[in-house]
Amino acid sequence: MYAFLFLAIPAAAVWYVFSKKNRPAQTFILPALTGIFSATVYTIILKFIVTLNENVTDSYSDYISMITFRYGLIPVLIICTAFFLISKDTVEYKTDCFVPLALSFQEICTGYFVIGNQEKNSFFLLICLPALTASVYPGAAALLSKAAELFEKTTAGIAKTCLLVLSAMAMILMITVIQALWFFNRPDALYTILSAVLFSAGIFLTVFLKKNQESEEF
Numbered sequence: 001m002y003a004f005l006f007l008a009i010p011a012a013a014v015w016y017v018f019s020k021k022n023r024p025a026q027t028f029i030l031p032a033l034t035g036i037f038s039a040t041v042y043t044i045i046l047k048f049i050v051t052l053n054e055n056v057t058d059s060y061s062d063y064i065s066m067i068t069f070r071y072g073l074i075p076v077l078i079i080c081t082a083f084f085l086i087s088k089d090t091v092e093y094k095t096d097c098f099v100p101l102a103l104s105f106q107e108i109c110t111g112y113f114v115i116g117n118q119e120k121n122s123f124f125l126l127i128c129l130p131a132l133t134a135s136v137y138p139g140a141a142a143l144l145s146k147a148a149e150l151f152e153k154t155t156a157g158i159a160k161t162c163l164l165v166l167s168a169m170a171m172i173l174m175i176t177v178i179q180a181l182w183f184f185n186r187p188d189a190l191y192t193i194l195s196a197v198l199f200s201a202g203i204f205l206t207v208f209l210k211k212n213q214e215s216e217e218f
Contacts, residue, residue: 035104
């Protein structure tokens with residue numbers, strides 16, 4: 001029952017690692033282990049130290065904020081920023097590490113959220129949520145790689161970089177928005193269509209920008 005939940009996200013991370021022709025796979029072991037370890041510690045804190053109730057609100061915006069701060073964009077942003085600041089490697093390597101780091105972190109957090117949810121056997125939580133996570137993070141990473149590539153210390157260069165970074169963050173945030181639509185029982189067609197669009201966008205950005213980057217290298 002939980003096979004796709006626990007296999008989709010790691011499979012996306014493994015595919016990403018082995019698709020990076022410019023780096024050996026073992027160079028991504030550290031960020032992957034960092035993501036797993038930090039997420040394990042984080043979920044232990046949530047479980048045994050912080051008292052949480054996932055159904056405390058009937059407000060759409062409050063639910064988005066709650067999921068964003070507990071399981072979504074904010075914890076991922078914190079762990080990735082910490083890794084970026086601590087690592088002494090190149091910006092290119094740090095950008096490449098985003099997917100194995102973020103997806104390793106999200107594999108633990110997503111599993112924790114789904115298993116602890118009252119609707120843990122729902123199609124959305126078991127299939128749609130891990131599928132969105134597995135596609136959106138590589139797509140966001142493609143935008144971040146492009147942002148690093150285009151960065152220049154000029155007004156135009158900084159503006160382009162900021163736009164791409166914000167777009168990557170918006171993609172990740174959209175997972176939470178769709179999650180909230182599902183939670184509040186909006187029409188099935190609405191979050192189903194948005195899920196399909198976001199999933200396709202993640203795949204498209206991953207493939208399209210990756211091909212462009214590889215063609216530029218050659």
